[in-house]
Amino acid sequence: MDATTSRGASSSLPLHLIVDDTLALVTPLQQSFQRSQRLCFGNSAPGEFPLAANPSIVLHVLTSCNLDPEDLAHLEASEACCRREKSQAIAGPGHSIAVTASGAVYTFGSNNSGQLGHGNLEEEWRPRVVRSLQGIRIIQAAAGAGRTMLVSDAGRVYAFGKDSFGEVEYGGQGSRVVTTPQVVESLKDIYVVQAAIGNFFTAVLSREGRVYTFSWGNDTRLGHQTEPNDVQPHLLTGALENIPVVQIAAGYCYLLALACQPTGMSVYSVGCGLGGKLGHGSRTDEKYPKLIEQFRNLNIQPVVVAAGAWHAAVVGKDGRVCTWGWGRYGCLGHGNEECESVPKVVEALSGVKAVHVATGDYTTFVVSDKGDVYSFGCGESSSLGHNTITEGNNRHTNVLSPELVTSLKRVNERMVQISLTNSIYWNAHTFALTDSGKLYAFGAGDKGQLGTELVAQQSERGTPERVEIDLN
Numbered sequence: 001m002d003a004t005t006s007r008g009a010s011s012s013l014p015l016h017l018i019v020d021d022t023l024a025l026v027t028p029l030q031q032s033f034q035r036s037q038r039l040c041f042g043n044s045a046p047g048e049f050p051l052a053a054n055p056s057i058v059l060h061v062l063t064s065c066n067l068d069p070e071d072l073a074h075l076e077a078s079e080a081c082c083r084r085e086k087s088q089a090i091a092g093p094g095h096s097i098a099v100t101a102s103g104a105v106y107t108f109g110s111n112n113s114g115q116l117g118h119g120n121l122e123e124e125w126r127p128r129v130v131r132s133l134q135g136i137r138i139i140q141a142a143a144g145a146g147r148t149m150l151v152s153d154a155g156r157v158y159a160f161g162k163d164s165f166g167e168v169e170y171g172g173q174g175s176r177v178v179t180t181p182q183v184v185e186s187l188k189d190i191y192v193v194q195a196a197i198g199n200f201f202t203a204v205l206s207r208e209g210r211v212y213t214f215s216w217g218n219d220t221r222l223g224h225q226t227e228p229n230d231v232q233p234h235l236l237t238g239a240l241e242n243i244p245v246v247q248i249a250a251g252y253c254y255l256l257a258l259a260c261q262p263t264g265m266s267v268y269s270v271g272c273g274l275g276g277k278l279g280h281g282s283r284t285d286e287k288y289p290k291l292i293e294q295f296r297n298l299n300i301q302p303v304v305v306a307a308g309a310w311h312a313a314v315v316g317k318d319g320r321v322c323t324w325g326w327g328r329y330g331c332l333g334h335g336n337e338e339c340e341s342v343p344k345v346v347e348a349l350s351g352v353k354a355v356h357v358a359t360g361d362y363t364t365f366v367v368s369d370k371g372d373v374y375s376f377g378c379g380e381s382s383s384l385g386h387n388t389i390t391e392g393n394n395r396h397t398n399v400l401s402p403e404l405v406t407s408l409k410r411v412n413e414r415m416v417q418i419s420l421t422n423s424i425y426w427n428a429h430t431f432a433l434t435d436s437g438k439l440y441a442f443g444a445g446d447k448g449q450l451g452t453e454l455v456a457q458q459s460e461r462g463t464p465e466r467v468e469i470d471l472n
């Protein structure tokens with residue numbers, strides 16, 4: 001499938017994948033952002049860039065910062081080092097998405113709402129390419145219960161499955177289903193680089209670093225008054241109006257935003273504070289984004305954020321990992337099941353330099369700079385990858401502190417990305433992506449979400465096995 005072009009736009013890299021090398025340039029970026037227009041790209045159409053040859057989103061933002069040519073040249077040279085994760089795999093609630101380096105999309109698993117995008121409601125037990133996207137290069141994907149969203153390199157957003165941006169996993173909205181990818185018309189005037197699906201709401205991040213949300217009920221929970229079936233994006237107001245965001249993460253009724261401050265990177269949170277998952281030292285809800293102050297106290301520059309159903313995690317520039325929120329089953333990695341209402345360093349990983357973190361429903365995975373994977377939390381569905389079937393030791397044993405996933409170590413491949421199901425209603429499965437583009441899967445597979453048929457009477461798989469798809 002030729003998916004290298006999209007409406008004449010050049011290949012681009014989402015801003016949220018480039019963090020480390022821009023820290024020294026945060027101050028001019030901040031100053032420029034405060035002068036930017038409210039519209040996402042003025043009078044330009046999506047796909048039109050101010051740079052002529054192979055432009056990137058970071059350079060697009062920084063061209064208005066009056067930087068010296070040497071600074072821009074340094075940034076452009078360093079960008080090549082940040083293109084590690086060209087491909088992507090998403091372990092959604094019952095269904096799975098794989099995006100290749102060329103922008104092709106494969107889906108498989110549950111399809112009761114058309115969330116696989118193949119024009120029908122039939123389950124798929126093997127990866128199947130979404131043919132209606134031929135000629136469109138997809139760079140990012142998001143999965144929710146019965147819903148899929150895709151972002152193209154031209155800033156367009158495609159959605160299919162349940163026709164609702166605020167659908168709860170077993171709620172009443174979204175009775176109409178869409179079985180093939182459709183452009184989200186209300187986002188045509190916003191150049192989108194990332195989409196995130198949380199319970200009760202959807203969020204998108206624009207190229208200019210602004211966050212927009214859909215739905216959230218009628219109680220002004222994200223700073224605006226909307227109905228659950230609202231299809232119009234609303235700018236996330238408050239503290240982030242004049243601060244550019246580079247990554248968003250959506251959990252159960254809350255949102256995290258990784259933002260550029262004059263002093264470096266920071267994290268804001270908004271939404272439900274149950275279990276302390278907003279990180280402010282309390283369990284109070286926040287209707288507007290609020291800065292998580294604890295990272296300054298810990299002297300940590302966040303570079304990756306992850307929002308689980310009830311807990312959250314951050315990787316710092318120095319490789320330290322912080323977790324906070326509801327600690328049930330040991331998902332925070334602190335050796336207990338206590339809640340933490342502010343970010344706390346996972347001391348058991350003190351000898352590990354982390355580069356990636358992923359969170360789900362009471363589960364957490366960490367990837368080190370050496371490609372090793374550690375997991376902790378709820379062992380249900382064998383989604384932690386430890387598969388400890390020994391006498392007197394149930395394989396569903398919860399893990400209270402980080403443990404090396406030896407089953408992935410035996411694969412003898414360098415892991416770069418983990419994705420796990422972030423849902424409170426579905427049994428979880430997990431994907432592990434290698435730097436060579438190989439994809440391994442384990443956990444629940446009763447709907448085909450592992451990309452293969454299990455043997456009779458089996459509903460899950462405890463050891464990683466390769467999914468027959470090359471993501472390079």
